[in-house]
Amino acid sequence: MTAGGGVPVINKSPFLLASEHQVIRALLGQAVLGFGIGAVLAIMQGRIIGVSWLLGVFVALVPNAFLAARLLGSRADAKAILRAAWVGEIGKFTLTVLLFGAIFALIRTLSVLAVFGGFITAQIVNIGILALGGQAGKEQAETKS
Numbered sequence: 496m497t498a499g500g501g502v503p504v505i506n507k508s509p510f511l512l513a514s515e516h517q518v519i520r521a522l523l524g525q526a527v528l529g530f531g532i533g534a535v536l537a538i539m540q541g542r543i544i545g546v547s548w549l550l551g552v553f554v555a556l557v558p559n560a561f562l563a564a565r566l567l568g569s570r571a572d573a574k575a576i577l578r579a580a581w582v583g584e585i586g587k588f589t590l591t592v593l594l595f596g597a598i599f600a601l602i603r604t605l606s607v608l609a610v611f612g613g614f615i616t617a618q619i620v621n622i623g624i625l626a627l628g629g630q631a632g633k634e635q636a637e638t639k640s
Contacts, residue, residue, distance in 0.1 A: 515567050517624070517625060517628040518566075518567060519563075520624055521621045521625050521628070522556065522563060524620050525552065525555060525617045525621050526556055528616070528617075529549070529551075529552030529556065529613055529616060529617045530552060533545050533546075533548040533549040533613065536548050536609070543604050543606055544606050544609045545609075547606040547607075547609035547610045547613070548606075548610070548613035549613065550605075551611060551615075551617065552613040552616070552617045553594070554591060554594040554595055554598065554614050555591075555614045555621070558586070558588075558591045558594070559617075559621055561583065561586050561590055562584065562587040564583075565586065566579055566583055
């Protein structure tokens with residue numbers, strides 16, 4: 496899809512692009528909900544489960560923050576944004592693998608189920624906030640029109 500003069504147009508889908516505010520809200524939502532559930536689990540199920548959950552949230556949060564920083568920091572042109580997206584995704588994948596590897600190699604008393612539960616929950620929260628935030632922005636734009 497191109498605009499006049501053959502200039503590429505970036506897709507304005509709310510599910511593909513998010514504003515800085517939405518991205519920050521998604522990262523904060525991941526952290527707050529993940530750490531809140533971790534604290535409750537630590538109180539109810541014990542310290543090992545709570546810490547394991549928090550480690551899973553950490554493994555999701557750090558790579559997502561890296562990707563967000565790469566994407567939000569690149570505003571020059573379409574090529575720079577695409578390059579930032581590639582580097583961000585490769586970095587996100589690498590960080591995720593390294594963090595999981597470090598956790599499972601270095602920490603002996605661990606609940607694997609809680610680690611993956613925290614990781615998956617944090618990812619779902621991130622996707623949910625970005626999707627709902629995009630829908631809310633779309634509804635606000637429609638009511639202003």
